[in-house]
Amino acid sequence: MLFREESMAPGRKVAVVGSAGNVGASVVFSLVNTTYPADIMMVDVNERLVRGQAMDLADAAWPTGHRVRTADLKEAGQADLIIITAGARQQPGESRDDLLDRNYEILRSILNGLKPVNPNAVILMISNPVDVLTGIAQNITGLPKSQVFGSGTLLDSGRLRNYLAKLINVRQTSIHCHVLGEHGDSQFVGWSSARIGGVKLDQFPEMQTIDKTKIEHDIARTAYDIIEAKGATYYGVGVCGAILATSVLQNQHDIRS
Amino acid sequence: MASSTIPPNRIAVIGGGGNVGAAAAFALIAKGVPAEVLIVDVVDKAAQGQALDISDASFLEPGICRKGSFQEAGQSDVIIVTAGARQQPGEPRSNLIERNYKIIKSIMDSMQPIKPSAKILMVSNPVDVLTHIAQKASGLPVSQVIGSGTFLDSGRLRNALSEITGVSPSSVHAYMLGEHGDNQFTGWSSARIGGRPLLEHPKMQGVDLDGINEKIMRKAYDIIDAKGSTYFGIGICAATLAQALLNNTSQVFPVVNFVEKYDCYMSWPAAIGAGGVEQAFDVPVNAAEAKKLETAVTAIKEACAKYD
Numbered sequence: 126m127l128f129r130e131e132s133m134a135p136g137r138k139v140a141v142v143g144s145a146g147n148v149g150a151s152v153v154f155s156l157v158n159t160t161y162p163a164d165i166m167m168v169d170v171n172e173r174l175v176r177g178q179a180m181d182l183a184d185a186a187w188p189t190g191h192r193v194r195t196a197d198l199k200e201a202g203q204a205d206l207i208i209i210t211a212g213a214r215q216q217p218g219e220s221r222d223d224l225l226d227r228n229y230e231i232l233r234s235i236l237n238g239l240k241p242v243n244p245n246a247v248i249l250m251i252s253n254p255v256d257v258l259t260g261i262a263q264n265i266t267g268l269p270k271s272q273v274f275g276s277g278t279l280l281d282s283g284r285l286r287n288y289l290a291k292l293i294n295v296r297q298t299s300i301h302c303h304v305l306g307e308h309g310d311s312q313f314v315g316w317s318s319a320r321i322g323g324v325k326l327d328q329f330p331e332m333q334t335i336d337k338t339k340i341e342h343d344i345a346r347t348a349y350d351i352i353e354a355k356g357a358t359y360y361g362v363g364v365c366g367a368i369l370a371t372s373v374l375q376n377q378h379d380i381r382s
Numbered sequence: 383m384a385s386s387t388i389p390p391n392r393i394a395v396i397g398g399g400g401n402v403g404a405a406a407a408f409a410l411i412a413k414g415v416p417a418e419v420l421i422v423d424v425v426d427k428a429a430q431g432q433a434l435d436i437s438d439a440s441f442l443e444p445g446i447c448r449k450g451s452f453q454e455a456g457q458s459d460v461i462i463v464t465a466g467a468r469q470q471p472g473e474p475r476s477n478l479i480e481r482n483y484k485i486i487k488s489i490m491d492s493m494q495p496i497k498p499s500a501k502i503l504m505v506s507n508p509v510d511v512l513t514h515i516a517q518k519a520s521g522l523p524v525s526q527v528i529g530s531g532t533f534l535d536s537g538r539l540r541n542a543l544s545e546i547t548g549v550s551p552s553s554v555h556a557y558m559l560g561e562h563g564d565n566q567f568t569g570w571s572s573a574r575i576g577g578r579p580l581l582e583h584p585k586m587q588g589v590d591l592d593g594i595n596e597k598i599m600r601k602a603y604d605i606i607d608a609k610g611s612t613y614f615g616i617g618i619c620a621a622t623l624a625q626a627l628l629n630n631t632s633q634v635f636p637v638v639n640f641v642e643k644y645d646c647y648m649s650w651p652a653a654i655g656a657g658g659v660e661q662a663f664d665v666p667v668n669a670a671e672a673k674k675l676e677t678a679v680t681a682i683k684e685a686c687a688k689y690d
Contacts, residue, residue: 158412177610182614187540354434
């Protein structure tokens with residue numbers, strides 16, 4: 126009685142796997158704030174917690190017409206878009222290889238549970254290490270490479286744009302500057318390709334005195350600052366997930382990095 | 383981002399370091415509300431963390447989120463209050479109210495002088511009494527101080543009725559009313575779909591109305607039982623009301639407002655706009671509902687009496 130019936134479900138189907146957790150729940154919370162409604166399936170091994178999240182989020186979805194409910198992996202595999210946020214977090218002192226091993230097992234189990242995957246489905250990977258896991262997801266599902274992507278450095282690019290927006294007094298969406306490469310220690314800023322209003326970023330007077338290395342370092346550190354202050358990060362990545370989802374579901378052809 | 387002659391919209395969330403406040407602030411940013419959203423909290427670290435996390439969303443949305451001071455909150459267009467003490471096991475209500483009175487008074491004092499056109503939206507519980515206290519302590523006109531009240535419960539009601547009737551929740555015009563708590567009741571007699579009384583809808587025949595009431599009242603506990611607390615639902619409610627206040631929409635919502643007829647703050651439909659309560663609507667009640675209304679009003683007035 127708490128979730129909307131099939132007959133009233135919006136057309137587009139999105140599954141968020143791992144949505145008992147804060148990141149997944151925030152992706153859903155961001156989605157229900159968007160104007161074009163979707164049928165949102167929340168999937169997680171922790172059934173009790175994901176049901177609680179779904180009830181709370183259904184309470185938030187009624188003004189915009191989104192349908193929020195729990196589902197199993199089989200049903201998730203039939204969605205138009207499958208967002209994966211499930212996975213272990215890096216423990217202090219844990220090597221990346223060990224984290225990868227743990228998350229590989231989790232991801233493998235999820236992807237097998239999704240099968241047979243809707244051949245037209247798009248998979249959006251958010252769990253870390255996102256670059257490697259995106260590749261693994263494509264490998265295991267066998268979906269065309271164009272249908273499997275990861276959030277990668279989108280949030281980092283966003284943090285960079287937030288910084289530049291304050292520096293140069295131009296809205297973030299008009300600053301074309303990207304963080305590229307690996308979402309991790311070896312990520313880098315594409316300074317040479319950065320432009321505002323067609324003009325190369327490096328030519329702006331405000332850019333003459335800044336320390337680029339320090340900026341890159343500060344952007345990379347932002348997540349740690351947030352974790353130190355509030356324990357975890359989820360709102361920023363939540364909106365990233367929703368924006369990418371909207372691009373896919375509404376076939377918007379935005380350029381995101 | 384500075385240098386405009388048009389003053390920016392500003393919404394402050396007092397208690398924004400906590401889950402409910404942060405959810406409200408995040409909802410405002412995620413909805414694309416072009417405002418400066420301030421996170422204000424006595425716990426500085428939590429406020430800082432939430433503001434940093436939420437401001438990461440700013441590159442995709444026009445709003446800005448940052449940590450703010452109580453003084454800045456006092457100069458905001460809309461002030462959302464989610465801060466407050468939570469009921470301890472076995473604590474009598476009067477005790478809880480007394481503790482929250484001190485907190486709300488302290489918050490209002492820290493914000494003085496408050497911008498004369500500011501609107502306060504109280505979310506903390508017990509919301510009816512605390513809305514009353516906030517109005518007294520802030521010195522703002524009665525029309526400019528409201529509370530979220532039964533807005534969320536009404537949303538839950540509409541979800542439930544939508545399931546039964548097959549009509550979108552936004553087209554089922556039904557309210558939960560009165561006190562946000564044990565004495566809240568559903569205005570069944572005034573509920574309508576497509577201009578016709580809800581109770582005449584074919585799918586509503588034989589439906590256990592008390593059962594629906596009970597499920598709605600229990601929803602919060604069901605969520606808390608499953609996930610520990612609730613914040614998404616109430617977060618959206620606070621954000622929706624803040625939007626109405628900011629954008630002068632004059633949408634009608636069941637919120638805590640001062641109802642002259644009963645001489646108390648209670649959840650009753652009101653048109654919400656830039657002036658706060660723009661218009662009040664006296665919902666018709668049948669005999670059974672009138673009894674419940676009287677119980678609710680008495681309970682609220684009793685609790686408020688000490689704080690006049």
